[in-house]
Amino acid sequence: MEVGLKPGEISLGTTLIAVAFDGGVVVGADSRTSMGGSYTVNRVTDKLTYVSDRIYCCRSGSAADTQAVASIVTYYLQLYAIQHEEEPPVRVAASLFQELCYKNKDALSAGIICAGWDKHDGGSVFGIPMGGSMHKLPYATAGSGSTYIYGYCDTSFRQNMTKEETIEFVKTGVALAIGRDGSSGGCIRLAVITKDGVQRHFIPGDQVPALGVI
Amino acid sequence: MVSRVDVPKGGFNFDNYQRNLILQEKGFSLPKPTKTGTTIVGTKFKNGVVLGADTRATGDTTVMDKNCFKIHYLAPNIYGCGAGTAADTDKITKMVASQLELHRLATGRESRVATALTALTQFLFRYQGHLGAALVLGGVDVDGPHLFSVSPHGSTDKLPYLCQGSGSLAAISIFESQWRENMERDEAIELVKEAIKAGIFNDMGSGSSVDVAVIEKGRAEVCRGMEVPYPTIQKVDSYKFKPGTTAILSESFRNFVTITEGDAMDIS
């Protein structure tokens, strides 16, 4: 049986999007961390978490659970990098997330997107929703805010977008979700992961595009 | 019956768990543990960290301690403010402080804030939120000043200013309206004092006086009772009873004997 949040637990009612493009991935998230659905514990959270040099994970669900899982995966990937003398592939990172989330599904409430670049597959995105399944996808959304933007994603997503188009797609998606979802909000954080490394973007709250919702 | 060999095994003991469940079922209510319905805050400033706390500990609605100390020592350069179940914050910080001390002795290096943070989070995560300890962790190490918050479930946040406890809503309003980047030391202390006072006045679970800890490179200062907004009003007259007021049934004395050492015995 899956567990929900424990009483008083801090959660990442979240909007997460990750999209692969030719040569890399763009991951984006809002920055709200709330407790009990009414109090914002942290309004500038970074839910895009480093797991290896060219792989990031996007965390949703319990803050404690996802942070713990991410740090365990980080550790295993460091070990992998040393033992195999190469950067770990994204699919390895995603499998580790999947393994941890599945084996501990009774104790965890974690919805994770694992995305990054590696020399084998280029940019790739894996969705690991609660329960611990793993899905390789051209793009993935997660978190409470994602429900509001399925329509947007379905209509606006195109194969073979450029990097700039992808960034715009992600940014608009998060902005739309922030507008509708009470548990998502604050700023937009983006990370563009390519062969050359990670480029971080930060869009402050007052510059988040106000779309649709007045 | 006490076991003859009482060797502590380490870790928690769950022997009374089933018994306590039965007792509670039968209507024997558990005494309430002391909580620190608290206001604790922390902020970074130009070259360090300021931590602040109120000094009230409560058991249900009774004030259990009017002047408790919530800024716990973790290392000479790291302190942590504790909110939640008082025993948990007390013991966890003590445990981590001893781990850090041993680590310093083994490595011969100054403790890092990240080390303390990792030790705390991993311990709290292991107990899945059953240890009710929320902390604001601050310190200065080789990488400069750091400020973190730790929740009972083991999640962490890294922010330039932080509040926790029942008075955190009052305290955060002070920070949100008045905090600036790169404050001077005195400004930061003043702001922390204001935030704690907002908690003391607006939150019933917080009260008494303001404790402050300032940590800078190579120096940490802890100030007990930096401000006492409402000192206890002293009695004008005395309520002393005359000896013999209380009727007694029996009386016994146990006198201490002072032994003065004599000359050393000749053992040649």
Added chain:
Amino acid sequence: MSGKNCVAIASDKRFGVKYLTISMEFPKMFQATDKTFIGISGLATDVQTLMERFRFKINMYRMNEERDFEPITLANMVSSTLYERRFSPYFVEPIVAGLDKNNNPYINGMDLIGCSTTACDFAATGTPEDQLYGTCEALWEPNLEPEELFETISQTIMSATNRDCVSGWGAVVHVITPERVITRTLKTRMD
């Protein structure tokens, strides 16, 4: 309750189940070292179990270390013994009161999981805890001499227990001074 170079610790003597009184001579305090007492309130079985455990640990410490517990060390021992059972606690609330090696008063009250509260004035536990704190706040003042302290603590505990129907039935007071321990039993209401 602390005084000038002295401390006093007092308890009632009733042991009962709900409204039924079973004993009027139930010891709730014991002498841990020459100048330190531990008083425990709460579930009788746990009070007795813990008294035995503490007595054992105190004796072991005395034999291993060839010295007596200082009150603060004793309080830490009591605290960690209780915290060991954080998730299955003893239903007790102990108080440690004594004079340290410099004859300075030391008072420590604890909750059931070992959260220790060092007080410079007084500590109270038990069913009439709120009443005790009320009377303590009114009657206690700093620097009481041993005989004054005896009167204050006696009046405090009698006033408080008179308003709690499940405590009372006699009371014991120990006043610890650098020279002697004075033990007195009080004449109280027996209803």
